Amino acid sequence: MTNADVARIFNDVADLLEIKGADAFRVNSYRRVARTIGDLTTDLTDLAARGELGTLPGVGKSSAAKIRELLDTGRLKQLDQLLAEIPASILDLLRIPGMGPKKVAVLWRERGIDSLTRLKEAIAAGQLAGLKGFGEKSIRKISEGIEFLERSAGRTRLGQAYSVAETMREAVAGMKGVRRVEHAGSLRRGQETVGDLDLLCVAADGGRIVRQFTELPYVSRKIVAGETKGSVLVEWSSGREIQVDLRVVPEASFGAAWQYFTGSKAHNVRLRERAVRQGWTLNEYALSEAATGKVIAARAEREIYEALGLPWIPPELREDRGEFDLKQTPADLVALEDIRGDLHVHTEASDGHATIEEMALAARDRGYEYICITDHSVSSTIANGLDPDRLRAHAAAVRAANKRMRGITIWAGTEVDILADGSLDYADALLAELDLVVASIHAGLGKDARTNTQRTIAAMRNPYVNIIGHPTGRMINAREAMALDVEAICREAARTGTALEINANFMRLDLKDQHARLAQACGAVLAINTDAHAPEGFEQMRFGVLTARRGWLSRASVLNTWPLRKIAAFVKRKRAKKD
């Protein structure tokens, strides 16, 4: 039973209790536990063994006992009892936009509807007619909701959502009377996937702006259109839709609104609790005195945080993961401007689409000081991996290009495969000829945690390996991370002087935020690389940096914020340590 399994079960219990009509605060406490567990980077089994379950925020005696029951028996009596009353397939109904626990309960009690299939049949057969709360419009909305559910396939990856969001932001910015438009929501927080997009704008005539917004050419369906709020669906690729919300607010309350709509929900709840303790109230318009309505702060986010005795908290940290203990805004949080180069870059020599020079020029245009060319090794046949002779010739070509090129340094490296037994795809003597080595697992991801951990540790113990590429091998929305003891990897990375990559490609974002945070806490260095296969690939750096910021990484922990000579010393130090 993994942490994710336990978290999912607590969420299921919350949903089922809600359908039963249980006290909302009680339901919420189950959700809180699920979230806490979902955020953990240590194994629940270890915490349970140390008797520390009760120290987790939101976990009391009752929840701790339930977690132990799950870990010991793999089951939860409470869940079994709930599922004896309510079929599990009913939980799917909650995923339909516009359907909440109350409506689901009515459908089930009054019409025996307990699955998406049954609901579709009932609508088609007109069986919902006369049901309380289900008028003609509601039923049509539900049909549309089911259709959306089938088309949207869940959450959208950050990189894809970002380009949709930018298109919509620019469209709104171009409307007459719009003075400011900003991203909010999980996109602004840099979450690896987003459910919907939130835009916030300042304009006098809200109703008109909302109307124009819902009539933009990208819009496939209007959901809501009021005086201050509009909601639409946008088809961003064939058959894939995402919801985009726009809120129009007066300039005087922009800060309050931006804070409010950036979230996260958990962060905002904590913030509003803080306000209430002062006798104040916080909403999207202002932080104000509850009794008199007198405004304390509204115009800027910073003013609101400061009034509540907090430093301004960067959006990426607003997840209720300890940011309320900050005494000041972290000044050294890594930022896009800190990145001096990219240490994981492919060319047409293996599976890239551009030459060494084209990649170097694109990097120089971005203001980079250096890149390292790291094409695939021989075992990655599908990626046209280089055999030793081709690698030597390629390295010579890189060095020749480096001599010709002004304004940027090009290093010759490799992305060498970590093989099934933990050995590497090239001999040490060959690796020793290179400036820097990235080592990655590309095959055999299905092995067990012990094997994968040992493979990675063996690679880190090689004196020539400087970076572990995409350490967990996950592909967001497509492939689970391989089984791996990430904490052991982080400790070994720190011990051996090996950097762990945050692969910035929005498909990967690997290491993920919480693992990056763990790595830094273990004393490991991280490298944020794009793994670019073409010049456009460098654009992905922003997503890697967002992930790093969500992992609270300081500039000093990120290898490629360092000047090149310091990276050279990092490489040299590890090579010198070999026995």
Next chain:
DNA sequence: GCCGTTTTCGGCCCGACTGTTTTCAGTCG
């Protein structure tokens, strides 16, 4: 169900929009 510089009991965040058995409950973020 959790939790305590108001509290071991009694609280627990806030407002827009929609549909509608028309005065507000349900949903959402």
